[in-house]
Amino acid sequence: MNLQTINENLGRVEISPEVIEVVASIAATETKGVHALQNNFASGNFEKLGKKYRGKGIKVDTKNDTISVSVYVSLFSHANVHKTAVKIQKNITNSIKNMTNFEVKDVNVHIINIKS
Template sequence: MENIKDESTLGVVRISDEVVSVIAGIAAEEIQGIVEIPTGVGNNISQILKGKKTTTGKSVKVTLGEDAATIELTVAVEYGINIPEVISLVQENVKKTVEAMTGLNVEAVNVNVQNIYVPKKEQNLEKEV
């Protein structure tokens, strides 16, 4: 586990890659059209928010340098959305949120769309046709 350090006159502040990963996952899920972050990250986030120790899900990968981060996310989206538009919003929100909360420079937010979610109503309509 890498740590980002901030040395000040009061001491050293370390931000782990796991914390950056959780921030990125939550920021991505804030965007309408993102259904979930697969492979357990949503569960990990809820477990962390409930105060339970957990490990980072594989669908949010953070690479930390001296003062910069590269973030790779894997997401599922809602059927019918404009995927490039929603993913652009995800990238902007993740970058803005991680930078605001950690002071890191986010060099890149790479997003892989792994799945698409069709609501049950639309699934039933497709079966009737």
């Protein structure tokens, strides 16, 4: 499903979920304390089937023009887990809003690993 905005004078703009994944992944990796994005179950299976999965560590659900993001990350051991997770949520929400003008319903942060 593609999110879309309609301007009656100009036409329609569609933004694919893959674009949202890229925006979210950049925002997450730029957050202080994040070591790396981690594969989730679905992306690992896609890669095993030979399909390139662009949103490593990011899952985007779009329903009724709302966006829900799940992000799977590895943090550095010196990072405060709670504060870093909140920063990830804010960075992803702000980046998607600024780049696409869509509101994000929620951002779920899954801490997969702590890198020492």
